[in-house]
Amino acid sequence: MLPILIPFLMAILSIINWGNRVLHRFLALAGSVGLLFAALALLTTVNEQGILSSNIGDWPAPFGIVLVADLPAAIMILMAAIVGLAVLVYATASMDKGRERFGYYPLILLLLMGMCGAFLTGDLFNLYVWFEIMLIASFALLALGGSRAQLEGSVKYFALNLLVSAFMLTGIGLLYGMTGSLNLAALAQTLRAAGPEQPVTTVAIFFMIAFGIKAAMFPLYFWLPASYHTPPVAVSAIFAGLLTKVGVFALIRVFTLLFVQDTAWTHGLLLAGAALTMLSGVLGAMAFDDIRRIFAFHIISQIAYMVLGLALFVPMALAGTIFYMVHHILVIVSLFLVSGLIARAGGSYFKAQLGGLYGTRPLLALLFLVPALSLSGVPPLSGFWAKLTLLRVTLAQELWLVAAIALLVGLLTLFSMVRIWLSAFWGPPGPAAASVTPMRAGERRALYGSTLALVTLTLALSLFAGPAFELAERASEQLLDPAGYIAAVLGEGS
Amino acid sequence: MEVALAIVIGALYAAGLYMMLRRSMVKLIAGLVLLGYASNLLIFVVSRLTRARPPLVPEGAQGIAEPFADPVPQALILTAIVIGFGLQAFALVLVRRAYQAVNNDDLDQVTASDRPDLQQ
Numbered sequence: 293m294l295p296i297l298i299p300f301l302m303a304i305l306s307i308i309n310w311g312n313r314v315l316h317r318f319l320a321l322a323g324s325v326g327l328l329f330a331a332l333a334l335l336t337t338v339n340e341q342g343i344l345s346s347n348i349g350d351w352p353a354p355f356g357i358v359l360v361a362d363l364p365a366a367i368m369i370l371m372a373a374i375v376g377l378a379v380l381v382y383a384t385a386s387m388d389k390g391r392e393r394f395g396y397y398p399l400i401l402l403l404l405m406g407m408c409g410a411f412l413t414g415d416l417f418n419l420y421v422w423f424e425i426m427l428i429a430s431f432a433l434l435a436l437g438g439s440r441a442q443l444e445g446s447v448k449y450f451a452l453n454l455l456v457s458a459f460m461l462t463g464i465g466l467l468y469g470m471t472g473s474l475n476l477a478a479l480a481q482t483l484r485a486a487g488p489e490q491p492v493t494t495v496a497i498f499f500m501i502a503f504g505i506k507a508a509m510f511p512l513y514f515w516l517p518a519s520y521h522t523p524p525v526a527v528s529a530i531f532a533g534l535l536t537k538v539g540v541f542a543l544i545r546v547f548t549l550l551f552v553q554d555t556a557w558t559h560g561l562l563l564a565g566a567a568l569t570m571l572s573g574v575l576g577a578m579a580f581d582d583i584r585r586i587f588a589f590h591i592i593s594q595i596a597y598m599v600l601g602l603a604l605f606v607p608m609a610l611a612g613t614i615f616y617m618v619h620h621i622l623v624i625v626s627l628f629l630v631s632g633l634i635a636r637a638g639g640s641y642f643k644a645q646l647g648g649l650y651g652t653r654p655l656l657a658l659l660f661l662v663p664a665l666s667l668s669g670v671p672p673l674s675g676f677w678a679k680l681t682l683l684r685v686t687l688a689q690e691l692w693l694v695a696a697i698a699l700l701v702g703l704l705t706l707f708s709m710v711r712i713w714l715s716a717f718w719g720p721p722g723p724a725a726a727s728v729t730p731m732r733a734g735e736r737r738a739l740y741g742s743t744l745a746l747v748t749l750t751l752a753l754s755l756f757a758g759p760a761f762e763l764a765e766r767a768s769e770q771l772l773d774p775a776g777y778i779a780a781v782l783g784e785g786s
Numbered sequence: 787m788e789v790a791l792a793i794v795i796g797a798l799y800a801a802g803l804y805m806m807l808r809r810s811m812v813k814l815i816a817g818l819v820l821l822g823y824a825s826n827l828l829i830f831v832v833s834r835l836t837r838a839r840p841p842l843v844p845e846g847a848q849g850i851a852e853p854f855a856d857p858v859p860q861a862l863i864l865t866a867i868v869i870g871f872g873l874q875a876f877a878l879v880l881v882r883r884a885y886q887a888v889n890n891d892d893l894d895q896v897t898a899s900d901r902p903d904l905q906q
Contacts, residue, residue: 417862424869431876435883443884444896447811450880454818454873455806461825461866468859469832 296359296408298326303401313392317384320397324377327404331373335366339763343770343780345414354475358781360414363767364614368411368541371621374749375533376404378742382629383526385738386636391436391524399436400530403429410538414781416467416474419542420460423506427453430535433527434519445519452515456502463498470495477781480549480774496551496558503546506539509599510569513592517576520591521584521641525632528584532591533625537617540598544613547602548771555605563603567694569596570701577708581642583631583716586708587624590667593701594620597682600694604685610768612681615761619666619674619753626663626746630656633739634716636731639724643715647722655740657717662747664713666754668706674753677761791831798824809893811884815877822870826863833859 302323338344343362351357361369380400387396406426413419431453435446468474470490471482486492505512516536520528543562551558573593577586598620601613631641637653638646650657666673669680679702686695716722731739753760770776798820805817833856841854888896 417865421865421869424873428872428876431880435880438883438887440887443880443887446880447884447896450877451806451814451818454877455821457870457873458802458818458821458825461822462828464862465825465829465832465859468829468862474858474862 296405296412298330299323299401299405299408302326303398303405310395313389316392316395316397320380320401321377321384323401324373324380324404327408328370328373328377331366331370334361335363335370337361338363338366339766343776345780354473354478354782357418358414358475358477359412360476360777360781361412362770362777362780363763364541364544364771365411367614367618367763367767368537369408371537371618372404372407372411372534374746375530375621375625376400378625378629378746379526379530379533381738381742382529382632385735386526386632387524394436396433396436396527399429399433403433403530403534407534407538411541414476416464416476416479418474420457420464423460423538423542424457426535426538427457430531434523434531436527437523439522442522445522448515449519452505452512456505459498459502459505463495463502466491466495466498475781476545476549477774477778480778481782483550483553484774486553492551493554493557496547496554497561499546499551500543500558500561503539503543504565506536507543507595507599508536508539508569508592509565509595510572510592513569513573516592517580517585517588520588521582525584525628525635528588529625529628529632532587532628533621536591536595537598537621540595540602540613540617543599544602544610544771548605548610549774549777559603559605562599563691563694566596566600566603567697569593569599570697574701574704574708578704581644583634583641583643583712584628586712587627587631590627590705590708591624593705594624594667596701597679597698600686600698601682604682604689606685606689607765607768607772609682609685610771611761611765612678612685614764614767615674615681615757616678618760618764619678619750622746622750622753623663623666623675626659626743626750627667629739629743629746630660630663633659633743636739637728638716638722639727640722642724643712645722645724646716647719648717648725650717652721659740659743659747660717661713663750664709665706666750668709669702670706672754674750674757677754677757681761787835788831791827791835795824795827795831798827810891811881811893811896812891814893815874815881818877819870819874822866822874826866826870829859829863829866 302319305319338361343360345358345360348357403426406422406429409422410419413422431446431450434449435442471479473479483492508516520531570593573589577589580586598613598616601609633656635641637656638649640646666675669675683695683698802817802820802824805813805820836853836855839854841850841857843850885891
């Protein structure tokens, strides 16, 4: 309960005190620190006691709404809390006054609340409601500022997400009509008992399209590179790190718990989608000069690795997926924050305008290099362990083509990162460097501090990949064994 | 009745999708609104239509006699309508602002955030 209540309370307090920027900052930071502690407490409790379930309003499941905390959900909430805190610290130094006054902080808090709700909920319609809460917060964040590019990006993002809502509602309606329940655990039971005459797979495709658009899978990803680079970095970083992951998480949830009747077809489709997503994402990244847009395309190709793990559908692969999610959230958020730092230090987001940053900002170069290499999977960084696991399962299942694509995409990612390195950090200073103003000490502390913290976490994840992977393995066992989930929600013996 | 509603829902889905394929921004929003209505009606119909049988326990009785109307989908639809209303209000404001910024209702002109050669 706490992960939802803390951000909600802080957001309400901020809205009551509308216009008070200093108080907003304080409340947002307090809220995200509180969320971090709540998330840590939740993770340790779930790790020791197994899956927790809470009936809202004391209506017994499956009639009331339940919140269920299993290991994957607890891990994701912890990641959301970490990223939320880092981005908010970064925002205190980089956000402009207008956006701060028009509610940037409460919106971020509401976004975090929606995410925690989506991770925790054990009810399909409730999931839809949390998605909408997240959506409306993200719409406002995306459009806040109102430049032409932002508005255009928002229209595309908005249209596709409303389409997602319609698809999801259709799927939910059909599912309710078939089973008479929307509780995930109860659905898992009835759908497993459902005969072949029930159109379960048709409904599954509705959900695959809805969550696939959310997660930016091929061929449904075009909204992402059109919108993610338009808002300020402190907004796009949190979008990049968390929003698409909620889509992936929802995919994982329904395609391990509910739709496992016809895995050859549904998971085969996911596999093909994953391979094509990887390829198109990384090739898209080649075409652009704007660093933020390059990273946006890399989100797409990296999302595909997580979907690949789900599509392979064995415990090892799912553990790889969870590890990959943790790794990718840390890495991509650091990269977006670094892109903001590059723009601050070099004067531009465009590669051609930059240069020579290695000479003037060696720390920044290091901060870029670690997540960039980790993203492309260079050993011994965390991305290497994540990719290695998924590749080994792919090879064990003798999917040679998919494995070849995954390797090629890793190489192309490295190539793309090296290109940024070459043009932004080497060579003479770029033409945009003249417009740079020196940073104040407080600004420097907040910007570098938050980025450094995330990069340190990436390094820690690389060094302690063993224990982290064990946790991910236990999480994947919980995902693949729905009996535990059902027992926790509906009570023993059901 | 169910057959008639099924046809209406199908028509709404078709109309919504057709509107979304048009190039105008306003028609895009109208299409999305229609799609939302279609899925709301769909939820309504899948719970079977039962007329004049509210799910209330009569005084003195122990339970409800079958058949009775299922209250859950109606609660779901109510929630979905409220959420949809909020989103549509936001959509209209957004489209208006975008129209002011682009000076055009044609979606083919909304390319400032897509083309690699355009710098903002």
